[in-house]
Amino acid sequence: MPFAKPDTRFPITLPDGSHHQGTVFLKAVLRHSRIEVGDYSYYSDHAPLEDPSGYAARIAPYLFEFSPEKLVIGKFCQIASGVQFITSSANHRYDGISTFPFAIFDGMGAGRPSMPTSFADTVIGNDVxxxxxxxxxxxxxxxSGVIIGAGSVVRGKVPDYTIVAGNPAQVVRHRFDPAQTARLMKLAWWxxxxxxxxxxxxAICGGDVDALERVVAKG
Structure with missing residues (x-):
């Protein structure tokens, strides 16, 4: 059986020939102007939606079509049930006396003092x-190559090929040494x-970086 195409809504075919409804290729189901997602990145849900177009609101509930920020997800990412991206539009201003978002109850006019002034993009690498x-x-x-433990709360910058876990998430270990990581990023197998x-x-699922470099050397 050929590998599923990146625009396949339900990419897992069960032994009886039916399609597993709980796993979707995100590129096939997301229709949101503020979300960019690479080929083959998938989301698996214990409670799949009848209308897969609703996955944008499930994984990024505070990202609106009018939001200034973006959510960018690379290729071959594996996103488990219950994962949420709390994007910048969910933020409240917290550098003053009150954190109350007065402006959202009064038309959300630009420049209102209760609105945050920074809306950073959330960016996920490849094979995460x-x-x-x-x-x-x-x-x-x-x-890229990051593993995030179940239930973790992740903020800031997470280096390539690390394992992080906890609240707040901390680096548990590096998956490869710095030289190997640099080689993997250059290979960019995705x-x-x-x-x-x-x-x-x-070779890709093994730990032999030399094997991947031999693939490239063969052309």
Missing amino acids: WIGTGAMILPGAQIG DWPIDLIVANGA
């Missing part, structure tokens, strides 16, 4: 695994043609 129930806070910058990726699945 986000565990069940994790929460990604406004403006987080998550590198940008290869899908046929080449599938053919070299053993």
Whole structure:
């Protein structure tokens, strides 16, 4: 069976030939002007929606069509049930006396003093695994190859190929040493043609960076 195309709504085919309704390729179901998502990134939900177009509101409930910020998700990301991206439009101003968002109850006029002035994008790299129930806070910058533990609350910048967990999430360990990480980022296997990726699945899912470099050297 050929590998599912990135615009496939339900990419998992069960043994009886039916499609697993709880897993969707996000590129196929998200229709939101402030969300960008790469090929093959998927979301799995314990309570799948009858209308998959509703997944934008499920994973990013505070990101609106008129929001100034964006949510950017790379390729081949694996997003588990209950993950939420709390984007910058959810923020309240907290540098003054009151955090109350007066402006949202009065037309949300531009320049209102109760509105935050910073709306940073939230950016997720490639091949990122986000565990069940994790929460990604406004403006987080998550590198490629990152693993985020279930229930973690993640903010700030997360380096490439690290494992983070906890609240607030902290680096548990680096998956590879700095030299290997640099080599992996240069290889960027997620940008290869899908046929080449599938053919070299053993090398990509293994820990041998040399093996991936040999694939590139062969052309």
